[in-house]
Amino acid sequence: MSSADINRRQGRAGQVVKVVFIVVAVLAQLTPFYLGVTTALKPATDGSSLWLPPLSGVTFDNFSTAVSVGKLDWALQNTLLVTVASTALVCLVASFAAYPLARRNTTGNRLVILAVLGMLMVPPLSILVPLYSMLSSWGVLNTFGGLILVVTSTHLPLAIFLFTQFTRSLPVSLEEAAAIDGAGLLTTFFRIVLPSLRPVMATVVILTSTSVWNEYALSSYINSKTEMRMLAPAVASFFSAQGNNIGAAAGAALIGLAPILVVYLFLQKYFVKGALAGAEK
C-alpha cells in the first residue's frame, strides 16, 4: 500500500502529529549546526544570545585564529594525506583479500571471514597500551607511516566483508574465460575482478574515507605532536586550550565540518547506500 493510502486511513490528527514530529526532529538536528555558525560569525565583543544571528556585524577572524593558533592548516594537510593513503591501501588490500575468500568456500576461508568479522569487535582503546608502546619502541610515533598502517588495519575488516559479499555476486564465467586464455591469478584479478568491483568500491571509499577523516581515539595519542596531528585531535585540543574563546572554537569546528558537508551534498545517495551496506553484516 502506498504511503498516501496509509495516510488517508490514519486521518488528519495522525497526519498532524507526524508532521510536527518530523519538523521537531529536523529542527533538533539543525540546532547544533546553527549555533556553531552564529557563534563562529560573531566577533568576541558580541555578547548576544547564540540563538540570534550576528546582528552587530559578521567577522571571519574566528576562522583565521583557529587556523593560525590551532595550526588547522597543518592538520588539514596531514588528514588529507592519511585519509587518501589509508583509503587507497584499504581498497587494495581488502579487495585482494576478498577475492579468494569469495571464490573458494573452504573451511579455512570461512574461518578467516569469521576472524575478520571478529576484528570489528576490538575497541581501539582496548589495545591502546600495547599498540602505543609497540609504535614507540619502533620509533614510529608521530610519523605518517605508523598512523597510516594502524588506521588501514582498523578499517580493513568492514571493507573485506563488503568486497567478499560483492565478489560472490559476480558471475565466474569471465574469470573462467580468462583462465582458458592463459591469464594468471594476478592478471585475472587486476584485469577482470578489480574493474567489476567499482560499485562496491564507491561504498568502501566513502565509508573508509569519512571514518578516517574523523579519526580521533587512536590518532590523538599516537600522532600527538602539533606538526603531525590529524584534524579531529587538532580541533579538540584547540577547543580545550581556548575554552573561553568560543567564537574561535566554533570556527575550528566549522573548518573540521566543512569538507565532510561539501562531499555529503554531492554524494548523498552513496552515503546512504554505504550505511546500509555496512549494516547488512
Add this chain to the structure above:
Amino acid sequence: MYVPALLLFGVFIVYPLVRGVGIAFTNWDGYTDNESFVGWANFRQLLTDSVFHTALRNTLVYGFGCTLLQQVIGLALAIALDGGGRAKSVARAVIYLPVLVSPVVMGMMYYFLVQYDRGALNDVVTGLGFDRVAWLSSSTGAVVIIVAVNTLQFVGTSMIIYLAGLQSIGTEINEAAEIDGARGWKLLRLVTIPLLKPAIVSSVIINLIGGLKLFDVIQVLTGGGPGYATQSVSTLIGRTYFGQQAAGYASAMGVALFVLIAAVSVVLIMRMERSGRTS
C-alpha cells in the same frame, strides 16, 4: 592473496591484543624497563576500584541507553519519513547528516547549547524566568547530556536501516493485515516490528558496539568530569595510562573492555542467527 591483510591484522590488532593481556599481568609504568609479573593483582583491583566501577556503569548506560533511544526514535522517524516526496527526502538527509560529522565537532557544537554562561539552553531558561542551570556540573546531568548527544548524532543510522527494512516488507502484507483489522499500534506491534526483526538486530548491534566504545564525545564535552563522573572505560584507559603511568592497570581495563564488547556481540549475533533461521 589475503596474506597482506592478515599481516596487518596480526601486527596491529592481534599482537597488541595478546601483548595487552600480557601487560595486564604486570605492574609496568609504560615508560621504563621495570616490568614485573603481578599475577591477577590488576584484575583484583578492577573489582574494588570505585572509579572503574563508575566508568563501567557509564559505559553500560551509554551503550544500552543510546541503543534503546536510537531504536525507538529511529523507528518512529523511519515510519514517519517512509515514502516519496521532496520534503521527506530533505528531512531524511538532515537527520542523517550528523552521522558523518566527527563526534569531536558535534560535541563542541552541543557544548554551545549546554554550557553555563553563554549556553543557548540557559538563554531559554533565563528567558522563562528561571536561574541558569549548570548542566554539565552535575554527574547525572552530564551523563544524560552525553547519552542525548550520542543518541541524536547516530539516530540517523537506525533510521536508514529501518527505512530499508520497511521497504522490504512490501505493500501486500500491510494491506492483508489491514483487511484483518490491524491498524495503528496494533499493525506496528503485530506486523511491522516482527517483520523488521533482521533490521532491528543489525541496528542494535551497530548502535550497541558504538555506544560501548564511546570515547570522542566524552573527551570533548566533559573530559570525563566532573571528577570521574562521566568517564567511560575507553576514556579511563587513556587517563590511567598517560595520566597515572599505570600501563599494566590500563591494559587490564582494555582486556575487560574487549571481553565486555565481545561477549555482548557474540550473544547478539547468536540471537540473530537463530532469528534468521526461524524467519
